[in-house]
Amino acid sequence: xxxxxxxxxxxxxxxxxxxxxxxxxxxxxxxxxxxxxxxxxxxxxxxxxxxxxxxxxxxxxxxxxxxxxxxxxxxxxxxxxxxxxxxxxxxxxxxxxxxxxxxxxxxxxxxxxxxxxxxxxxxxxxxxxxxxxxxxxxxxxxxxxxxxxxxxxxxxxxxxxxxxxxxxxxxxxxxxxxxxxxxxxxxxxxxxxxxxxxxxxxxxxxxxxxxxxxxxxxxxxxxxxxxxxxxxxxxxxxxxxxxxxxxxxxxxxxxxxxxxxxxxxxxxxxxxxxxxxxxxxxxxxxxxxxxxxxxxxxxxxxxxxxxxxxxxxxxxxxxxxxxxxxxxxxxxxxxxxxxxxxxxxxxxxxxxxxxxxxxxxxxxxxxxxxxxxxxxxxxxxxxxxxxxxxxxxxxxxxxxxxxxxxxx
Numbered sequence: 001x002x003x004x005x006x007x008x009x010x011x012x013x014x015x016x017x018x019x020x021x022x023x024x025x026x027x028x029x030x031x032x033x034x035x036x037x038x039x040x041x042x043x044x045x046x047x048x049x050x051x052x053x054x055x056x057x058x059x060x061x062x063x064x065x066x067x068x069x070x071x072x073x074x075x076x077x078x079x080x081x082x083x084x085x086x087x088x089x090x091x092x093x094x095x096x097x098x099x100x101x102x103x104x105x106x107x108x109x110x111x112x113x114x115x116x117x118x119x120x121x122x123x124x125x126x127x128x129x130x131x132x133x134x135x136x137x138x139x140x141x142x143x144x145x146x147x148x149x150x151x152x153x154x155x156x157x158x159x160x161x162x163x164x165x166x167x168x169x170x171x172x173x174x175x176x177x178x179x180x181x182x183x184x185x186x187x188x189x190x191x192x193x194x195x196x197x198x199x200x201x202x203x204x205x206x207x208x209x210x211x212x213x214x215x216x217x218x219x220x221x222x223x224x225x226x227x228x229x230x231x232x233x234x235x236x237x238x239x240x241x242x243x244x245x246x247x248x249x250x251x252x253x254x255x256x257x258x259x260x261x262x263x264x265x266x267x268x269x270x271x272x273x274x275x276x277x278x279x280x281x282x283x284x285x286x287x288x289x290x291x292x293x294x295x296x297x298x299x300x301x302x303x304x305x306x307x308x309x310x311x312x313x314x315x316x317x318x319x320x321x322x323x324x325x326x327x328x329x330x331x332x333x334x335x336x337x338x339x340x341x342x343x344x345x346x347x348x349x350x351x352x353x354x355x356x357x358x359x360x361x362x363x364x365x366x367x368x369x370x371x372x373x374x375x376x377x378x379x380x381x382x383x384x385x386x387x388x389x390x391x392x393x394x395x396x397x398x399x400x401x402x403x404x405x406x407x408x
Contacts, residue, residue, distance in 0.1 A: 022078060023373035026303035030074075030366050033296050033351035034067050034359070037277075041354045044265045044280040045273035059273055059354050066122065066356035070363030077367025082316055085368050089133075089140040093162070096133035099126035100169040107173075115173045116357075125357035127178045130166050132365045134182055135189070135322035137162065142193040143314040149193045156199045159186060171214065176221065177345030181330050183207065188325040189318055192308075221343075228343040244269040245276050245338050248283040256286030273354040275346055278338040294335075297350070301328040304369055312377020320372045323365045 042060040050056035077085050099117070103126050108116040116123040138159055142149055149155035163186045167179035187200055215221045220238070227239030235243035248264030251257065262283040265272040272280050282290050304324030311317035327350050334349040336342040348358045 021374040022370040023303050023307060026300065026307070026366075026373055027370060029296050029299040029303065030351065030363070033300070034070075034363070036293065036296070037352040037359075038063055038067065039259075040277055040281055040352060041273050043260050043262070043284065044277055045354065046260075047266055048272070062122070062356060063354055063359070066359045067363070069356075070360040073360060073364035074367035074370070077364055078370050080371075082319060082368045082371040085371070086136055086140050086315055086319060089136040092133045093137040096126060096130040097165065097169070099124070100130060100166065100173075102126070104169070104172055115175060122356040125355070127170050127173065127175055128355075128357040128361045130170070131178065131181065131185070131326055132323075132361050134163065134166060135185060135319060135326060135365070136368075138186060138189045139315055139319035139322055142189060142318050145193075146314075147194070149190070149195050152196075152199055155193075155195050156190065156203065159190065160203060175346060176214065177333065177347040180211075180345070181326065181333065181347070184329045185322050185325050188329075189322045192321045193314075193318055224343045228340070231340060241270050241276065242337075242340055242344055245279040246340055248279045249339060252283040252286040252289075254286045254288060256282070256284045256289055259284050275334070275348060275353060276338055277353050278335055278349055281352075282338075293352070297327070297331045300324075300366075303373065304328075307369055307373035307375070310375055310377065311372050311379045312375040313379055316372040316375055316377075317379045320369055323369045326365070327362065 038060060041063045042057070045059040046056040049058040103115060103117055106117070107114045108118050108123060115127060116125050118124075141159065142155075145154055163182055167182055170176075170178045170182070187204070190200060191197070215225055223234075223238040227234035227237075227242055231239045231242050231246060233239070244264055248262065248269060251263070257263070262280050264283055265280050269276055269279060278290070278293070281293060285292075301324055304320055304327070308317050308320035308324065311320055330347055330350050333342060333345065334347050334353075337345055337347070348355045350362055351359065
């Protein structure tokens with residue numbers, strides 16, 4: 001009977017089951033976040049869209065359209081595989097830099113910032129593309145450099161120059177928040193790759209006074225800093241957005257006012273469906289809703305770290321770290337701004353805030369992360385291996401350790 005089963009294509013009862021080629025938990029968390037985002041974008045924007053545009057579903061339809069494109073990019077990246085995607089890291093970096101320059105020449109201005117290039121139903125925001133492009137570039141570059149990453153001229157300097165060039169172009173567009181995220185991603189990836197901690201600390205010490213000078217020398221940024229220190233004093237001026245965000249959060253309580261019942265979005269809270277959508281979520285779903293949102297983002301970060309630990313090579317490991325830090329850091333910064341723990345910055349809440357460029361690029365990045373999550377190599381967990389490099393005269397061959405188990 002067992003022979004007959006084998007002929008018919010059935011394996012023995014104890015045959016190991018084939019594991020999925022991607023992490024289903026990670027995919028489920030991302031799908032859930034996008035679904036929650038679409039619901040909350042409609043809730044936060046329906047009244048304003050109906051009043052200004054005559055279509056209460058205007059922002060929802062655009063967000064759903066962006067989500068469709070994003071999921072197509074996600075499954076395309078998953079099907080192609082992260083190695084083929086990362087093979088395009090250098091052309092992607094060049095394209096993102098050119099787009100950052102192009103937006104300064106003929107970009108669209110909104111809210112006092114020139115960050116978008118109109119493309120039909122969507123507005124392309126090159127800084128969102130730059131985040132993913134930097135992660136892919138750093139992953140490919142660090143994987144190729146190997147142990148040379150510990151040297152200043154090879155490991156730190158070129159990556160610092162590229163990152164500073166991107167940050168400078170973002171600052172030209174009055175986008176300090178993206179610059180902060182880019183630096184955080186760079187430091188995390190360099191640390192993971194084995195760069196000297198002393199070099200990273202020195203770079204951070206040099207960057208800190210420069211960042212403060214940028215804030216202090218720009219009137220609107222310094223005003224936001226003062227409003228952050230004392231929101232109530234500036235609640236009728238530059239701190240109005242932060243004050244309304246805090247009021248909406250306080251009104252939410254434990255269980256919220258009910259989905260769609262929030263008052264802050266009714267022409268009180270600016271950018272209710274974009275940067276400050278978490279305030280609407282807090283008001284309508286309460287602390288429990290915010291905790292659920294945090295749990296979903298935490299699952300993405302957890303499974304991203306798991307993918308980095310299980311990656312079979314340096315390329316996948318570094319890319320997984322960069323993408324995970326990108327999502328985690330941007331989530332943390334956005335929520336800290338909304339709840340008054342950081343000065344106001346123009347950063348979206350990943351997968352939740354309205355914004356086609358952000359949603360599409362993050363979903364494409366998640367496709368790369370899902371591709372890495374199917375690996376079973378454990379690059380970071382390997383013990384140093386040894387290879388023969390020759391034998392002294394009259395003695396046994398000498399053994400030399402190889403970092404990460406790779407041959408030189």
